[in-house]
Amino acid sequence: MDRSFRMIASTLKALLLISWWIAAMPFAGKAQRVLSESEAITLYLQASPQLSASQLLVQQRKQLQGSQFNLNNPELLLESPTGEFYTLGVQQSFMNPAVYARQGQLARVQTAQSESYAALTELDVIRKAREAYLALQYARNRAKLLQAQDSVFALIAAFSQRQFQAGERDYLQKLYTELKAAELNRALAEARSDEAVAHRRLQLYTGIDDSLVLAPLARNPMIQEVQTSLQDSANRSLTPALQYVLSGQQVAEKAFLLEKSKVLPGITLGYMNQGDASTPVPLRWNVGVDIPIWFWQYNASIQAAKTEQKIAYEAIRTEEIEFMQAFEEIIGSIQKYAKSLDYFDSAGLDQVDELVETALRMYQAGQTDAVDFLRSLSDAFQIQMDYATLLLAYNQSVIELQHLTGTR
Secondary structure: OHHHHHHHHHHHHHHHHHHHHHHHOOOOOOOEEEOOHHHHHHHHHHHOHHHHHHHHHHHHHHHHHHHOOOOOOOEEEEEOOOOOOOEEEEEEEEOOHHHHHHHHHHHHHHHHHHHHHHHHHHHHHHHHHHHHHHHHHHHHHHHHHHHHHHHHHHHHHHHHHHHHHOOOOOHHHHHHHHHHHHHHHHHHHHHHHHHHHHHHHHHHHHOOOOEEEOOOOOOOOOHHHHHHOOOOHHHHOOOHHHHHHHHHHHHHHHHHHHHHHOOOOEEEEEEEOOOOOOOOHHHHEEEEEEOOOOHHHHHHHHHHHHHHHHHHHHHHHHHHHHHHHHHHHHHHHHHHHHHHHHHHHHHHOHHHHHHHHHHHHHHHOOOOOHHHHHHHHHHHHHHHHHHHHHHHHHHHHHHHHHHHHOOO
């Protein structure tokens, strides 16, 4: 018994090291590509159709700025003013110059708004790239832990089977070890499937077909930089989301001024010779002014534009409230997860090895059976799994904070 247990103890330690090394290896037999998070972000920014569409919108808005002087088509007239002959004339109507000026102002702020939208879209793409990178890191870490646990439990199940056949263990212990080994095998298959899905997602984002080799899952170090940049309210007011709603307010203001300027009289300029051929050229011109007597239609447009201003103002207030709420929630989550990670880094992970060693000694001394021994091993592996889950939650919160604050 002592000899066989020394064998399983030494084999268990060696298997833990080997299984971790095997699980950390990338897909064998495939070309490999080392990929950092920053490189993944750059590649997705280049390939994202969502970002491309937002940039095309900016281009479209800039092109529309050239249409601010959209003159009406001239009227070509053929008349017989004296009843003796026909003469050609032309007439051109112009809106008040203030209308053209304010149309140009509106076009410029609409361009600025589209640029703010493109900045928001870029942040969305960056967040997706970071989340995809983190998802694969976590999926691989989880698969690695389960592979190590599966290998260990399969070994113990086989050992318990031999002990049961030799009459050294009862049927309950044999059955329990077999069930745990089967359960872990199933969990490992699911983890490998999740890893393959996460791997394919990151490949699609980056356009890389090779097997991706990532940095190991670790705590995101960006939190201090983000918190430092947001200590005062001035920096908070520069967040991309708030800039976008502020640009919406500017658009509403310029649209309101444009509607008001449409009430101003326009000008009509025409040329027609209404006399004989000897009529002096200056007397052939005519000038008119259009008077906006249908005031109710202008009033309705002005009131609608004024309402749009109020909507834009409320959107700014909403964004400010939602930002502060989201900011406080994310910071609270990060602080909560950070405290738990600090515990694991300072003591929790070190106790895993001690737990395994103690469980081995007690099992070897006959002070515990296989069921309790496996439970102790399960607890040790669960501590490592909890640590990885905390890293995932912490890093996800940091990504959300980076997105909220516009950190690229």
